[in-house]
Amino acid sequence: MQKLLFPLLRELCFLSIAPSARADYQPIDLSNYLNLGFTNAWFNNGNEFSSIIGTTNGNQDSPVPFQVANALDTSGQGGNNNFWFGLWGLGISSSARR
Amino acid sequence: MGPGNQLFGSPLSVTIPINLAGVPTVYTLADNTYGCPGCEEFDITFTPARGTPITYGYFGDGETKDYKLNCGTTGCDTTTNASYWFIDGNRSYPGDGQWLQLVGWSLPSNFETLDSITFTQVNGVDGAILAGVTVQTTPDQASVLLLGARLAAVAFLMRRRLVR
Numbered sequence: 001m002q003k004l005l006f007p008l009l010r011e012l013c014f015l016s017i018a019p020s021a022r023a024d025y026q027p028i029d030l031s032n033y034l035n036l037g038f039t040n041a042w043f044n045n046g047n048e049f050s051s052i053i054g055t056t057n058g059n060q061d062s063p064v065p066f067q068v069a070n071a072l073d074t075s076g077q078g079g080n081n082n083f084w085f086g087l088w089g090l091g092i093s094s095s096a097r098r
Numbered sequence: 099m100g101p102g103n104q105l106f107g108s109p110l111s112v113t114i115p116i117n118l119a120g121v122p123t124v125y126t127l128a129d130n131t132y133g134c135p136g137c138e139e140f141d142i143t144f145t146p147a148r149g150t151p152i153t154y155g156y157f158g159d160g161e162t163k164d165y166k167l168n169c170g171t172t173g174c175d176t177t178t179n180a181s182y183w184f185i186d187g188n189r190s191y192p193g194d195g196q197w198l199q200l201v202g203w204s205l206p207s208n209f210e211t212l213d214s215i216t217f218t219q220v221n222g223v224d225g226a227i228l229a230g231v232t233v234q235t236t237p238d239q240a241s242v243l244l245l246g247a248r249l250a251a252v253a254f255l256m257r258r259r260l261v262r
Contacts, residue, residue, distance in 0.1 A: 066230030
């Protein structure tokens with residue numbers, strides 16, 4: 001009995017630390033793109049963009065987590081603001097253009 | 099600055115390094131200013147470590163909406179089966195406040211390592227808005243095989259115990 005118990009327990013221990021076969025979500029940190037200048041620029045929430053609720057662990061019925069860049073407020077409103085990244089201006093050509 | 103302060107110049111794209119293998123799906127939380135139904139507002143390009151990049155478009159009233167929940171631009175309805183993050187307002191559509199649309203992009207099974215993701219502005223008037231990127235990852239094949247082998251070993255030991 002003991003001869004069987006040891007290898008069985010050993011295998012169960014290995015199983016407990018084995019990687020799960022389920023898929024995982026890996027949010028990408030976008031804060032490195034905070035200072036790209038005027039063309040590609042983050043803009044703070046300010047009056048126009050208020051906080052995105054539940055920025056790190058999914059929200060509003062969605063199982064997908066996101067890491068929204070957080071940075072000190074620059075609009076004078078205080079606190080931390082979540083940042084959205086904006087692309088503006090003339091871009092590449094497209095057949096679907098208006 | 100905000101959508102009222104539109105900026106011009108180049109480059110109008112941003113490339114985000116990823117360098118992850120086994121990525122079946124990439125999720126984005128994005129929107130645009132203004133827009134119109136069927137208009138290509140901005141693109142996303144998935145670049146593999148080896149092979150040909152794949153580009154998909156965000157089309158108005160499909161993959162992207164006017165962030166202002168504006169019925170006069172990208173329509174008055176939600177995209178079927180799409181998830182939205184509402185910011186401020188009454189969390190309904192149409193309504194007040196802003197929203198972001200969650201879009202999942204599936205990559206081919208033979209895509210191998212995802213080297214980077216590039217967002218490129220297409221429409222010169224409507225600005226793309228990007229708030230979040232999340233990649234879905236699956237365990238590598240070797241880990242799954244190891245797990246299977248250990249499960250088989252446990253099953254074998256238990257079976258031998260029962261037979262005795």
